[in-house]
Amino acid sequence: xxxxxxxxxxxxxxxxxxxxxxxxxxxGRIAPEVRVxxxxxxxxxxxxxxGAMVLAQTVPYLPPAVHLAVVDPGVGTDRHGVVVVARDGxxxxxxxxxxxxxxxxxxxxxxxxxxxxxxxxLPLVSTTFHGRDVFAPVAAHLALGVAPxxxxxxxxxQRLPKPWKSVTAGVLEAEVLGVDHFGSVQLAASADDLTAAxxxxxxxxxxAEVPGVVARTFGDVAPGALLVLVDSxxxxxxxxxRGSAAALLGDVERVRILRV
Amino acid sequence: xxxxxxxxxxxxxxxxxxxxxxxxxxxGRIAPEVRVxxxxxxxxxxxxxxGAMVLAQTVPYLPPAVHLAVVDPGVGTDRHGVVVVARDGxxxxxxxxxxxxxxxxxxxxxxxxxxxxxxxxLPLVSTTFHGRDVFAPVAAHLALGVAPxxxxxxxxxQRLPKPWKSVTAGVLEAEVLGVDHFGSVQLAASADDLTAAxxxxxxxxxxAEVPGVVARTFGDVAPGALLVLVDSxxxxxxxxxRGSAAALLGDVERVRILRV
Amino acid sequence: xxxxxxxxxxxxxxxxxxxxxxxxxxxGRIAPEVRVxxxxxxxxxxxxxxGAMVLAQTVPYLPPAVHLAVVDPGVGTDRHGVVVVARDGxxxxxxxxxxxxxxxxxxxxxxxxxxxxxxxxLPLVSTTFHGRDVFAPVAAHLALGVAPxxxxxxxxxQRLPKPWKSVTAGVLEAEVLGVDHFGSVQLAASADDLTAAxxxxxxxxxxAEVPGVVARTFGDVAPGALLVLVDSxxxxxxxxxRGSAAALLGDVERVRILRV
Numbered sequence: 103x104x105x106x107x108x109x110x111x112x113x114x115x116x117x118x119x120x121x122x123x124x125x126x127x128x129x130g131r132i133a134p135e136v137r138v139x140x141x142x143x144x145x146x147x148x149x150x151x152x153g154a155m156v157l158a159q160t161v162p163y164l165p166p167a168v169h170l171a172v173v174d175p176g177v178g179t180d181r182h183g184v185v186v187v188a189r190d191g192x193x194x195x196x197x198x199x200x201x202x203x204x205x206x207x208x209x210x211x212x213x214x215x216x217x218x219x220x221x222x223x224l225p226l227v228s229t230t231f232h233g234r235d236v237f238a239p240v241a242a243h244l245a246l247g248v249a250p251x252x253x254x255x256x257x258x259x260q261r262l263p264k265p266w267k268s269v270t271a272g273v274l275e276a277e278v279l280g281v282d283h284f285g286s287v288q289l290a291a292s293a294d295d296l297t298a299a300x301x302x303x304x305x306x307x308x309x310a311e312v313p314g315v316v317a318r319t320f321g322d323v324a325p326g327a328l329l330v331l332v333d334s335x336x337x338x339x340x341x342x343x344r345g346s347a348a349a350l351l352g353d354v355e356r357v358r359i360l361r362v
Numbered sequence: 363x364x365x366x367x368x369x370x371x372x373x374x375x376x377x378x379x380x381x382x383x384x385x386x387x388x389x390g391r392i393a394p395e396v397r398v399x400x401x402x403x404x405x406x407x408x409x410x411x412x413g414a415m416v417l418a419q420t421v422p423y424l425p426p427a428v429h430l431a432v433v434d435p436g437v438g439t440d441r442h443g444v445v446v447v448a449r450d451g452x453x454x455x456x457x458x459x460x461x462x463x464x465x466x467x468x469x470x471x472x473x474x475x476x477x478x479x480x481x482x483x484l485p486l487v488s489t490t491f492h493g494r495d496v497f498a499p500v501a502a503h504l505a506l507g508v509a510p511x512x513x514x515x516x517x518x519x520q521r522l523p524k525p526w527k528s529v530t531a532g533v534l535e536a537e538v539l540g541v542d543h544f545g546s547v548q549l550a551a552s553a554d555d556l557t558a559a560x561x562x563x564x565x566x567x568x569x570a571e572v573p574g575v576v577a578r579t580f581g582d583v584a585p586g587a588l589l590v591l592v593d594s595x596x597x598x599x600x601x602x603x604r605g606s607a608a609a610l611l612g613d614v615e616r617v618r619i620l621r622v
Numbered sequence: 623x624x625x626x627x628x629x630x631x632x633x634x635x636x637x638x639x640x641x642x643x644x645x646x647x648x649x650g651r652i653a654p655e656v657r658v659x660x661x662x663x664x665x666x667x668x669x670x671x672x673g674a675m676v677l678a679q680t681v682p683y684l685p686p687a688v689h690l691a692v693v694d695p696g697v698g699t700d701r702h703g704v705v706v707v708a709r710d711g712x713x714x715x716x717x718x719x720x721x722x723x724x725x726x727x728x729x730x731x732x733x734x735x736x737x738x739x740x741x742x743x744l745p746l747v748s749t750t751f752h753g754r755d756v757f758a759p760v761a762a763h764l765a766l767g768v769a770p771x772x773x774x775x776x777x778x779x780q781r782l783p784k785p786w787k788s789v790t791a792g793v794l795e796a797e798v799l800g801v802d803h804f805g806s807v808q809l810a811a812s813a814d815d816l817t818a819a820x821x822x823x824x825x826x827x828x829x830a831e832v833p834g835v836v837a838r839t840f841g842d843v844a845p846g847a848l849l850v851l852v853d854s855x856x857x858x859x860x861x862x863x864r865g866s867a868a869a870l871l872g873d874v875e876r877v878r879i880l881r882v
Contacts, residue, residue, distance in 0.1 A: 108650065110643070116543030117377070117637070118404040120420030123370070126399055127424035130368065134425065139646055144638035147544055148604055160640030163754060164647035165654065175604055178579025229579035231594035234423060283636030284667055319698025319749035334751035344668055344695055376803030377637070378664035380680030383630070386659050387684035390628065394685065407804055408864055435864055438839025489839035491854035494683060 103247040106192075108167035109133075111241075112141035112157050113233060114149065115172070121231070125170075125238040128224065132242035139164060141171075148175040150200050151262055155279050155288075158203035159335045161191065169204060170241040171195040172233040183217030183236055184259055185250045192250060194240045196232070199262035216254035265290030272361035274299040278354060279337065285346025289357055291338040301330065301361060308360045309340055310351050320344070330359055363507040366452075368427035369393075371501075372401035372417050373493060374409065375432070381491070385430075385498040388484070392502035399424060401431075408435040410460050411522055415539050415548075418463035419595045421451065429464060430501040431455040432493040443477030443496055444519055445510045452510060454500050456492070459522035476514035525550035532621035534559040538614060539597065545606025549617055551598040561590065561621060568620045569600055570611050580604070590619055623767040626712075628687035629653075631761075632661035632677050633753060634668065635692070641751070645690075645758040648744070652762035659684060661691075668695040670720050671782055675799050675808075678723035679855045681711065689724060690761040691715040692753040703737030703756055704779055705770045712770060714760050716752070719782035736774035785810030792881035794819040798874060799857065805866025809877055811858040821850065821881060828880045829860055830871050840864070850879055 109129055115121040122143050129138055141160050145153040153173035161169060174181075174196040184197035189209025193201040194217065205211045217236060222243045227235040240253055267276035267290050274296060276289040296316070301307065305316040307330055314328030323329045325344040333339035340347045340357060351357065369389055375381040382403050389398055401420050405413040413433035421429060434441075434456040444457035449469025453461040454477065465471045477496060482503045487495040500513055527536035527550050534556060536549040556576070561567065565576040567590055574588030583589045585604040593599035600607045600617060611617065629649055635641040642663050649658055661680050665673040673693035681689060694701075694716040704717035709729025713721040714737065725731045737756060742763045747755040760773055787796035787810050794816060796809040816836070821827065825836040827850055834848030843849045845864040853859035860867045860877060871877065 107654070110647075112640075116404075118402055119540075119542045120372075120401050120416045121543070123399060123401040123420050124423040127370075127420070130397075130399065130425045131423075134367070137650075139643060139650065141640050141643040142638055156640045160643050160647070163644040163651075165650045176581060179581030228594035229591070234594065280639075282639045283634075283641070321696060321699030331750070334748035334754065374803075376664075378662055379800075379802045380632075380661050380676045381803070383659060383661040383680050384683040387630075387680070390657075390659065390685045391683075394627070436841060439841030488854035490851070494854065 105247040106166060106168045106245040107135070108137050108139055108165050109241050109245055110139045110141050110161065110164050110167045110169045112145065112153060112171040113143045113173065114145040114147050114153060115143050115233065117143055121233065124234045128234055128238040129242045132239060133245050136242065136245045139167065145173050149173060150175065150198050152280050154200050154203045154262060157200070158207045161204045161207050167191055168241045168244045169193040169201070170237055171200050171204070172237055173200050174198070174232065177232050178229045182257065183232065183240070184257060185215045185217060185240065185244065185253050186211055186259060187213045187250050192244055194237055194244060197257065197260050199260045202259060202261050211259070213250065214257050214259045215250050216257045218254035219252065222248065222253060266356070267291045267295065269295045269298050272300055273358065274301060274338065275356060275358040276338065277356055281348040284341070285348040286333065286339050286341040287347045287351060287357060288333060288335070289338045289340070293332040293336060293338070296330070296332065296338050301359060306362050308362050310354065310357060312350055313362070365507040366426060366428045366505040367395070368397050368399055368425050369501050369505055370399045370401050370421065370424050370427045370429045372405065372413060372431040373403045373433065374405040374407050374413060375403050375493065377403055381493065384494045388494055388498040389502045392499060393505050396502065396505045399427065405433050409433060410435065410458050412540050414460050414463045414522060417460070418467045421464045421467050427451055428501045428504045429453040429461070430497055431460050431464070432497055433460050434458070434492065437492050438489045442517065443492065443500070444517060445475045445477060445500065445504065445513050446471055446519060447473045447510050452504055454497055454504060457517065457520050459520045462519060462521050471519070473510065474517050474519045475510050476517045478514035479512065482508065482513060526616070527551045527555065529555045529558050532560055533618065534561060534598065535616060535618040536598065537616055541608040544601070545608040546593065546599050546601040547607045547611060547617060548593060548595070549598045549600070553592045553596060553598070556590070556592065556598050561619060566622050568622050570614065570617060572610055573622070625767040626686060626688045626765040627655070628657050628659055628685050629761050629765055630659045630661050630681065630684050630687045630689045632665065632673060632691040633663045633693065634665040634673060635663050635753065637663055641753065644754045648754055648758040649762045652759060653765050656762065656765045659687070665693050669693060670695065670718050672800050674720050674723045674782060677720070678727045681724045681727050687711055688761045688764045689713040689721070690757055691720050691724070692757055693720050694718070694752065697752050698749045702777065703752065703760070704777060705735045705737060705760065705764065705773050706731055706779060707733045707770050712764055714757055714764060717777065717780050719780050722779060722781050731779070733770065734777050734779045735770050736777045738774035739772060742768065742773060786876070787811045787815065789815045789818050792820055793878065794821060794858065795876060795878040796858065797876055801868040804861070805868040806853065806859050806861040807867045807871060807877060808853060808855070809858045809860070813852040813856055813858070816850070816852065816858050821879060826882050828882050830874065830877060832870055833882070
């Protein structure tokens with residue numbers, strides 16, 4: 103029997119209502135010894151891919167845990183819930199791709215099971231709040247050692263489309279994975295892609311017409327200047343020292359970095 | 363002696379200052395074994411009724427607890443603090459009606475006591491921060507098993523006015539209880555009221571001039587479409603699938619649902 | 623060996639990304655028994671002085687703890703990390719003045735050590751996220767009882783400039799320390815300064831042209847009226863009963879209170 107002391111918890115519920123607290127409470131009632139570690143509850147509403155990225159980039163730093171994540175535009179439709187067993191943890195949430203990048207960051211998907219057994223949910227299941235009524239109870243029971251296959255039959259899980267990127271000599275173009283609190287823009291490209299494009303530290307670049315430089319960290323450029331760097335998750339980031347790259351670049355879906 | 367392992371905690375303090383943390387700290391110093399479960403600290407400033415609704419709709423899902431709640435426009439006036447004993451828990455906060463709906467959700471008010479004993483507060487009590495100086499210490503002592511009547515004499519508690527509603531054939535009109543993070547508008551009406559008005563699933567309706575339909579859940583209508591449903595708390599809600607009903611209806615105090 | 627059960631945690635990371643959670647996770651992996659108490663993560667980005675004030679005003683109410691604080695505009699430059707030993711606790715973060723007011727609130731700075739030993743950080747240290755890779759591991763090891771001098775050689779710490787104030791008969795002028803969630807403006811002046819300026823309770827005043835009165839608490843004035851009071855931290859505050867002084871005064875760096 104595998105037990106977990108921790109449940110990590112990510113949603114797009116925000117913190118202004120009692121939604122997150124109700125889920126904490128449900129877990130606390132079923133599994134009083136478990137500790138809940140909030141990843142974030144400020145994923146933009148319905149933003150499955152953003153939630154998936156934040157979860158995947160956080161789980162490598164967490165203790166062994168059941169990872170409970172709910173960003174669920176399909177609640178109340180025929181989408182299934184899913185328990186995903188990864189090498190280094192187990193995940194539960196809607197089967198819409200949200201959990202997969204985190205499972206890969208935890209060593210890869212080993213098996214997955216539908217959440218369909220009626221034995222591990224609240225007595226009354228609402229049509230709109232499966233986080234509280236279905237997924238939190240499943241997470242708590244997983245933490246207590248209930249085996250993943252107890253929740254339902256094996257399933258093939260949904261996956262998100264792979265984010266787009268293009269790497270050529272002197273040009274790196276890639277989809278935006280997200281914008282963080284400091285306005286740094288994270289791209290779907292790695293340190294290797296940067297090197298492959300010939301964009302080494304010190305290279306002057308244009309990023310969406312804005313001049314900048316490839317650098318190692320914020321302090322390598324003047325305050326207000328734009329830099330391209332490898333961020334704390336190993337992704338290519340566009341940032342402004344003590345400022346916001348997002349404010350400079352606008353709300354874009356792709357970013358093109360051009361050597362000049 | 364009744365002891366509690368949990369203190370739930372709701373305020374309008376926000377999370378940007380150290381106010382919430384100071385209260386956590388005060389509880390941790392007095393009752394180190396207690397676990398604090400944050401309900402929310404983003405009740406709009408001074409919005410007693412909104413805080414009361416969020417608390418009442420969350421406590422049924424929490425473990426047995428002392429419920430500490432502070433939304434307190436009258437701090438520093440002659441309003442009293444109060445300990446409310448409910449069938450399934452005990453509550454502490456200002457005596458302005460904030461605690462009563464939650465106490466009712468916890469099986470009803472059994473007794474109430476003024477918070478006036480000077481033995482269970484911080485040595486210095488500020489004129490503006492009774493959450494930290496008075497109510498958090500009382501909550502911690504309640505969790506440790508101090509009897510409710512130790513804090514002061516019995517009192518008759520303040521209650522909020524009952525929210526307004528009107529149910530006739532084909533028309534349900536009711537006060538807005540609140541708007542959640544997803545922009546869903548919750549009304550002071552129940553599933554029974556919806557049935558009594560003849561608004562069964564599938565009925566086309568007008569909500570403040572906007573066409574919609576009575577439905578079971580979001581997925582029953584197209585993205586962007588308005589629906590009337592029974593929400594996860596058993597209340598009548600107005601929502602937009604993957605959108606915001608509040609953005610569509612504006613900042614209204616009452617909503618009228620009309621069968622068409 | 624001094625061990626701590628609690629780590630308090632303050633940053634400017636916001637709650638929308640997984641940054642705070644990754645630090646919680648790092649602490650949980652190194653020191654599973656430790657409890658993390660979040661002070662706030664909504665310090666405005668890079669606002670070292672604001673972070674320092676919030677921390678200093680909160681720590682007196684916390685249990686004995688390692689205080690982990692990261693507001694770090696200089697990350698990736700040659701600024702050092704520092705462990706500060708105070709009489710009533712130990713603090714860790716960047717050496718930019720952030721920790722000093724809190725250390726003084728905890729009985730004063732006894733000793734300080736550079737964070738330079740490579741033995742107490744994550745195997746890979748990013749150039750932009752020392753909270754996760756350096757400071758959280760140090761905090762966890764401090765909590766486990768590793769001695770402060772193990773992290774590096776003694777250092778002279780950086781201090782913030784003392785905030786400005788001027789007290790004359792009938793006039794108190796002082797720098798703004800911060801604006802809280804309710805829009806109350808806190809000044810770098812104490813109750814003694816107020817008395818020294820002859821601004822006793824009941825005195826009519828002008829605050830940046832707005833008429834108000836020196837009062838004991840919100841309820842002493844009508845809703846919407848401006849008051850000058852001693853706030854819950856013993857500082858001079860400017861507030862509006864059930865309103866926002868900040869909205870009335872605008873985004874000012876200094877405030878002048880004039881007896882009329």
